[in-house]
Amino acid sequence: MAVYTDINEGDLKAFLTQYDAGELLSYKGIAEGVENSNFLLHTSKFPLILTLYEKRVEKNDLPFFLGLMHHLADRGLSCPLPLPRKDGALLGELSGRPAALISFLEGMWLRKPEVKHCREVGRALAAMHVAGEGFALKRPNALALEGWKGLWAKSKDRADEVETGLEEEIGNELAFLAAHWPKDLPQGVIHADLFPDNVFFLDDELSGLIDFYFACNDFLVYDLSICLNAWCFEKDGAYNITKGMAMIEGYQSVRPLSEAEITALPTLCRGSALRFFLTRLYDWLMTPAGALVVKKDPLEYLKKLRFHRQVATSAEYGLIR
Amino acid sequence: MAVYTDINEGDLKAFLTQYDAGELLSYKGIAEGVENSNFLLHTSKFPLILTLYEKRVEKNDLPFFLGLMHHLADRGLSCPLPLPRKDGALLGELSGRPAALISFLEGMWLRKPEVKHCREVGRALAAMHVAGEGFALKRPNALALEGWKGLWAKSKDRADEVETGLEEEIGNELAFLAAHWPKDLPQGVIHADLFPDNVFFLDDELSGLIDFYFACNDFLVYDLSICLNAWCFEKDGAYNITKGMAMIEGYQSVRPLSEAEITALPTLCRGSALRFFLTRLYDWLMTPAGALVVKKDPLEYLKKLRFHRQVATSAEYGLIR
Structure with a gap:
């Protein structure tokens, strides 16, 4: 269960102006992942995952992780795709944490895989x-x-x-x-x-x-x-x-x-x-x-x-x- | 932060057949509310909140709560609306808990109200x-x-x-x-x-x-x-x-x-x-x-x-x- 950092609407809206992501309609902290804080956003354009990277993640590694998702998605693998900011960067900052917007992937993980x-x-x-x-x-x-x-x-x-x-x-x-x-x-x-x-x-x-x-x-x-x-x-x-x-x-x-x-x-x-x-x-x-x-x-x-x-x-x- | 009861896809899909709610695309536990377990569902029709009522909520009170939301929404108040099952009931059961599907309300709560x-x-x-x-x-x-x-x-x-x-x-x-x-x-x-x-x-x-x-x-x-x-x-x-x-x-x-x-x-x-x-x-x-x-x-x-x-x-x- 993971929401370590709460965010307020004003900060989030300011953060979103750096992206071409539509109008913010709602955001909810989600109880998945153990390393970072994750929120599910609805905007007028599409649902998104917002990830705030907490201290356990080495900030210097973030370009590797985000770049890799981009590389894999470009090659046809179905995986979350970081949304670039208007300036092209994959990584931003929100509530004092490195943060990224990532495409929302429909689907469910299996509690009982066969x-x-x-x-x-x-x-x-x-x-x-x-x-x-x-x-x-x-x-x-x-x-x-x-x-x-x-x-x-x-x-x-x-x-x-x-x-x-x-x-x-x-x-x-x-x-x-x-x-x-x-x-x-x-x-x-x-x-x-x-x-x-x-x-x-x-x-x-x-x-x-x-x-x-x-x-x-x-x-x-x-x-x-x-x-x-x-x-x-x-x-x-x-x-x-x-x-x-x-x-x-x-x-x-x-x-x-x-x-x-x-x-x-x-x-x-x-x-x-x-x-x-x-x-x-x-x-x-x-x-x-x-x-x-x-x-x-x-x-x-x-x-x-x-x-x-x-x-x-x-x-x-x-x-x- | 509230997900006290996890649910598996099979149980959830069986539960959803009792409703006219479209095909299940994803569900995520959400970190809000302290009394119940809440999930945000995406279906092919619309987003929904699934609430599993935990032990702190008196089961006999649920018809009051769900009926009230219906009554208020019918009279034009903007509040979550319980989705009736095909048999008309507002309350079902999932993972051994009383459970209801409720309309998803866009909007955000204010961390700093003015x-x-x-x-x-x-x-x-x-x-x-x-x-x-x-x-x-x-x-x-x-x-x-x-x-x-x-x-x-x-x-x-x-x-x-x-x-x-x-x-x-x-x-x-x-x-x-x-x-x-x-x-x-x-x-x-x-x-x-x-x-x-x-x-x-x-x-x-x-x-x-x-x-x-x-x-x-x-x-x-x-x-x-x-x-x-x-x-x-x-x-x-x-x-x-x-x-x-x-x-x-x-x-x-x-x-x-x-x-x-x-x-x-x-x-x-x-x-x-x-x-x-x-x-x-x-x-x-x-x-x-x-x-x-x-x-x-x-x-x-x-x-x-x-x-x-x-x-x-x-x-x-x-x-x-």
Whole structure:
């Protein structure tokens, strides 16, 4: 639930004069997204999303995020499109925060995605990877190996509060991943956070991808490993190989995986499970009791991590040769 | 910030088949209202508000609230209109909660209302009182004298935690109001919560009143006393008589006050200040530290109450004869 900064009408109207967006009719804070404040605007022209970027987002990264959305939309990917100001800038300022107006994408995220949706997500992820080619800006992945080590250094002394033995288990995992992380897979722009709440559907058709605020440059197949973690496990913790198969098939129907990518997939799945485990663990330990944030359980990702540790080859994810 | 109950697309679509509302295109939880869960829906026909009534709202009161909105809208008041189901019912059920679809009203609530807006609010309040005539259902005001006594009984032992001496001061105030509360003023349907966030404006024109979930039968001029408390004090706690004058003038331009109402106004202002003081005090004392609710400061209304205690006649609120 996210409205950290309230805005008043006068400031908003002044902000809107910098755009060709029509007359303001209404604005409502919306309870989605956890990093920024988001408002749904109705104007005489079209509905819009107004995003105010809060402190957790690095201001220097905003041109990458907004430019990427433009680049992807230009290449036919259905994603929110930042509305340029009359002076051409994609980024403005409102209520003391960097702010952008972004096209409103109709569609709904699925609370209970099914196999067919996983196939669509695989396809869309690959389409995004292809569309991202040629994007000029770069952003290193702040939540890759070095970032994990930093998070772990800040959490490990208290990790056993969450489950006894965690300090040793995660320390070993990090050492394994540091030693076995692949070095030479195909790279490009990845979404890095393509969870169900970031994919919209209209009926059973995928209508768009949103929330590019973790996007960065990394191994493309690492993005697929994030999606396998985010979409293909059931509530009881079991991996659903039918979903995994559909997602990988969907992905390969647009961008076939190389032999090296297929071999690396189990290690990358361990890495992405660890990545979400570590950010959740950190938030879990550091968020003051009763803050206005719903804490996500880090143990969900610990279970996934343990599953991946048992996986020998990508066939176990449903990859068919 | 209010989304207490999440809904999934399947349930929502099944719910919508009971209405003639077009195809669902999107729904977003909105961060407004504190009692219920609210979603903004886009359909192929029109935008709508979906409200899920949470436990704090008495289910037996819903026909009063929804029927009242219908009654007022039928008589030309600009307020949200419940969309009837195909079977004529105004109330349905979704995700285990009573639920209603309500027309979306364009407009914005003012973070910094000015004198001219207070005049419009006075006019609209009186227009609502007139439009409410003939509404068949009744709902006693649960937050009148007896309700205040009940709240006070649950809070008074801890009142001095908030400010020393409060237990005695508020005890005396309640005794005064019980002895001097008027008995024979004009009654009707009142809004009972017409704060700035419940009044929408488009430019400087009032575009509608919302949130009728405290509406009830009581003295009409008591509603005006609530609005004087809610709109006519500045952030520093000072009463702005220019705003009060405009609001009372606006009210009387539609429904002139009787001599008895004018005489009673200072006592009613004490009552309404006490009413909001008591609910805020109760929430302040009872809400667990760190719950997902922003606690409003009860002392704001203690200051207003003390101001009203010094008022001798309605002229001090800006009422001109």
